[in-house]
Amino acid sequence: MTSVLGASLPNRWGASRLKHMTCLLNRGSAPNYVDNGPVRAISQAANQSAGLDWSRTRFHNYDGNATKLKGYLRQEDVLINSTGTGTLGRVGFFTGAPDDIPCMADSHVTIARTKSDELHPRFAYYWLGSQPFQEYVYAALAVGATNQIELNRESLGDAPVPVPPLEEQRRIADFLDAETASIDSLDTTRSAQLNLLAARERAMLDLSFREARSATPTRLKYLFSVRPRYGVLVPVFTDEGVPFIRVNDLLDLEGRADGLRNIPSELSAQYARSVVQPGDLLMSVVGTLGRAAIAPASLDGANIARAVCSMRFVPEVEVELVKSWLGTSAFHQQALVATSTDTAQPTLGMEDLGNFALTWPSDPKERKHLVREITRIQDSMRRLSSNLERQKSVLAERRQALIIAAVTGQIDVSTASGRGIEE
Template sequence: MTRSRLAPWISASRWPTAPIRLVARLGSGHTPSRSKPEYWENCTVPWITLADVWQLRDGRTTVITDTKEKVSPLGLANSAAVKHPAGTVILSRTASVGFSAIMGQDMATSQDFATWTCGPKLEPRYLLHALRGMTPDLERVATGSTHKTIYMPDIEQLRVPLPPLEEQRRIADFLDAETARIDKLVALRDRQIRLAQEGRASSLNHTFKRETHSATRLKHLLATRPRYGVLVPQFVEGDGVRFIRVNDLLDLSGRANSLRRIPHTLSSQYARTITRPGDVLLSVVGTMGRSAIVPPELEGANIARAVASLRPATDVSAELVAAWLTTPDFIRQAVIATSSDTAQPTLGMEDLANFRLSWPSSPSAQRDLLHEVRAIQRHGNRLVRAFQAQSRLLAERRQALITAAVTGQFDVTTASGRNVTEGVTA
């Protein structure tokens, strides 16, 4: 990794830059052997793993104090894991790359994190902001086809602008205050997005449940029973069958060239879920109600176990089926059907086939309903896109504020970050 590849904006720093490892002790973590039960008894040491990254994804958490798992002193003593002191800065470097925080107490980490224990020339909060300024660059240079990784030799090359310690503290104070203010606006936008999505779903629900519609079950609208896909996928490079997972349903159009692939022989074992244009795909494990219609370019693909394939009958609109799957009426039935699950909610195909809904009783009524559904979706989507655009703008301006502050492009003692939110009102 060269300095030009990673965080090129650092070259504009008014202060000298230095490798972080020269002003902070670089470390990492490890996982004690799971085959030694005694290493996992009397666990008292907080242990940061990728299961804790959820706390850091929005960039608003500065200090991490709670962890999903703990390790024992015996496990630490018999592995490469170490207990780092409170104030150590962490950075996730595998799978979920670029998430950072400060340890709120003495803690250990898995091998998925790099750690820096700051020396007398580096303020931990300033380093945290600098690392967060590098997040897009870290994501860009991460390598790996399955799980993206920043390898330790590259971590060793990371540099940071190094103003005097008191200036670092002033910058950290400024960024703490100004990013918190931006984060409040982002949280407001997130809430508005949720409300717009809920309003869209509620309007669709009301439109479907008309007195003129007939009560039916989902299976009566389908050409075949719902099916779920490949239980244990095996991925291949190059020639293979395109494979659709739950996250792919968020934006299925235009994904033909970016989907993972599975062997043709494996796909043929699940021939009943090989896709056709117009099939409706639905997430049925964990997240419920995420749906998409298979576009023509994804004919012949296959689906994951967490995705169900619904093939509408010839006289049934796939758009209407997909729209109904986003309504509170569908979600309510899905919650009831999975309420006894002790682990991850999983919707059974027989339960799904017997879901009840109201449906137009004639082709002309179906066309009228489709017209109304499209109007509701257009209006709701416009609102969601507008709020999402403002969220992206706030994120970009937050990032620009951090990079400008840590490189000394303005004097934080006299500056205000308020101009970064011009045009974005509460």
């Protein structure tokens, strides 16, 4: 019995190496980018798991026959991202450009063009994107240092491929096309529901602040006890030292507190104004704006990144209520205006932040009631969101399990579905 990457294949199946089943296995070429040109260049950013993202393609300046280009793409070419941690190994499938402009792969993308009489291109696409093969990519095919890794072409050519009879490959590809499309449709629906939940939560927050009986117009700076401040500009990481809080840590600051990276105490001392105290409101101010967390007691003395700001308020201000206000339309609209002229990623200035207008309840009792009411709303939305995220996770697991089972012959696709895939 033949096996591939630890999976036993049916007796009627064979196995081969990728280089023997392809007529082209090579990287594309470096484009000469222009605003508008005769050839579209497909990069790793455009080659997404959900399909080619044409909005991320750019144009290549070329005067000649595009079919002669190194990296010229033909319909049913399989595309493999070939550099960089996180994107390495991601697989796409080329079916032509929506505007019929000739396309090429850039030098970071490998083209696998199958011998169509031996390896069905869609079967190859599903095999190369399967979990066993993706794990093999990082375990055996990647070379180079962290974040500079790339696919070794010779090793990729030697990679194993299960080879069922060609007609069975077609049936498997058709089966997976139908089944994954159904799963992807459900996933898209769940994503849309998550977006609707987020919009509903924002609308409810807007209403809560707007309808507060003692709502009084003010500016954020009048709630501060000290001016807000950015953190460390260029961090240096060490095994021991001061815990260092970055933007992504704000997603679950208390849960990540024990696993934060550290910077030298000497470096932290140079940024003494941004040293964290319990109860500080930490917020992302570069790129993703408004992601926020309240500093727990366990992070007393920590420091923050340049992309994070620290806000400290007068004692009578409920920090939880300010954090909730950061989720309102009022905050996001003002943040959008304040960063509208930024040419790179949006960066919110501290003076602009302090001048943000808000309606703040002047009655302490109403503020405390509002905190309880908003907490109830957010807890409810969090439960619903968690449920949807869990469903998306299950869909992703089932999608991958189905692909693995089909491309290794663990299921007979001719009887696995009632969709009439053999017709």
